[in-house]
Amino acid sequence: MSIPKTQKAIIFEKNGGELQYKDIPVPTPEPDQILINVKYSGVCHTDLHAWKGDWPLPTKLPLVGGHEGAGVVVAKGANVTNFEIGDYAGIKWLNSSCLGCEFCNKGAESCCPKPVLSGYTHDGSFQQYATANAVHAAKIPKGTDLAQVAPVLCAGITVYKALKTCDARAGEWVAITGAGGGLGSLAVQYAKAMGFRPIAIDAGDDKKKLCLDLGAEGFVDFKTSPDLGKEIVELTNGGPHAVIHLAVAEAAVTQSTEYVRPTGTIVLVGLPGGAYVKSEIFSHVVKAINIKGSYVGNRADTAEALDFYARGVVKSNAKVIPLSELPKVYELMEQGKAVGRYVVDTSK
Numbered sequence: 001m002s003i004p005k006t007q008k009a010i011i012f013e014k015n016g017g018e019l020q021y022k023d024i025p026v027p028t029p030e031p032d033q034i035l036i037n038v039k040y041s042g043v044c045h046t047d048l049h050a051w052k053g054d055w056p057l058p059t060k061l062p063l064v065g066g067h068e069g070a071g072v073v074v075a076k077g078a079n080v081t082n083f084e085i086g087d088y089a090g091i092k093w094l095n096s097s098c099l100g101c102e103f104c105n106k107g108a109e110s111c112c113p114k115p116v117l118s119g120y121t122h123d124g125s126f127q128q129y130a131t132a133n134a135v136h137a138a139k140i141p142k143g144t145d146l147a148q149v150a151p152v153l154c155a156g157i158t159v160y161k162a163l164k165t166c167d168a169r170a171g172e173w174v175a176i177t178g179a180g181g182g183l184g185s186l187a188v189q190y191a192k193a194m195g196f197r198p199i200a201i202d203a204g205d206d207k208k209k210l211c212l213d214l215g216a217e218g219f220v221d222f223k224t225s226p227d228l229g230k231e232i233v234e235l236t237n238g239g240p241h242a243v244i245h246l247a248v249a250e251a252a253v254t255q256s257t258e259y260v261r262p263t264g265t266i267v268l269v270g271l272p273g274g275a276y277v278k279s280e281i282f283s284h285v286v287k288a289i290n291i292k293g294s295y296v297g298n299r300a301d302t303a304e305a306l307d308f309y310a311r312g313v314v315k316s317n318a319k320v321i322p323l324s325e326l327p328k329v330y331e332l333m334e335q336g337k338a339v340g341r342y343v344v345d346t347s348k
Ligand code: 8ID
Pocket: 043, 044, 045, 046, 047, 049, 154, 155, 158, 177, 178, 179, 180, 181, 182, 183, 184, 201, 202, 203, 207, 222, 246, 247, 248, 249, 251, 252, 268, 269, 270, 271, 272, 294, 295, 296, 297, 333, 336, 338, 340
């Protein structure tokens, strides 16, 4: 397989700076890495946070973003035994971790104190050739539609893990904020496939239609509902057993501490910069509610999330656009107008 010396990428030199579509060198894999010819990459709101520099953790600069990359292995380092040239592989947010610390040992590798993060501390999938640690890279079965599977590599894994974390049982209500966005459109489907009864919370007719088409049992518009909490409590006959927060909004979290069902669990996933959870302690205690964080997923969660996709019970419905048009997706996301997930085609 011939590997070019240079390739197209979207790169920025400072946070919030110009998103340049240009030729950059193709990286060489380290002994424990594979080189993936990225065909498609999903665009996650995390990529927008990274570009803007929203979070207390600094990004590498200059940076190639992207962490939902699906492609073909074209080269591998000397220590790699679990991938062959020509295999399909996926680039995840957690590009690598130490595998030796307390958290890696417990399968909580996203909490490793020395993580390597794709599209954040390591150049990611908004380029045609990217490197990934072979032990952490996702295995994608041959014959899979690489454009459609790409969003599973972050959005799918993350929402699947959050739903595993939420303590709800089959038949119980799970409210999902940000349900019409990238993570949300997958969360509604995973929730349904896992036996829960999803209620979608987002705004606008396009997102309402998407959520109901994907299997949500109800939709509450956070912009137009006269009393969102009351509407959710009525729909769920007493409040949802769990709430999964994918919205990039602090207010959504505070509201949910009021409408969540007694003994219910609130799972924080969305990462609005500088935000805090506010929960009134008296009702928090007497309703015995739980609030948890959930951060991507481990290697087993990855394989399980991909298996739901392979069985066809979860679809990504991703919209494919050229890599050179990535800035347009950021604009739509910023305005809350991105319906579902966008995927970039790295060949254009
Ligand atoms: O591991 C993790 N915890 C993880 C993994 C991946 C992504 C966390 N994230 C984070 C991202 O960094 C981002 O902060 O999850 C968040 C959602 O990512 P996304 O799904 O990729 O974003 P999106 O497609 O823009 O969707 C966000 C949706 O939230 C809605 C918007 O309308 C949009 O559809 N929304 C907002 I903004 N405010 C809302 C509110 N108050 C709301 N929905 C309901 N109520």
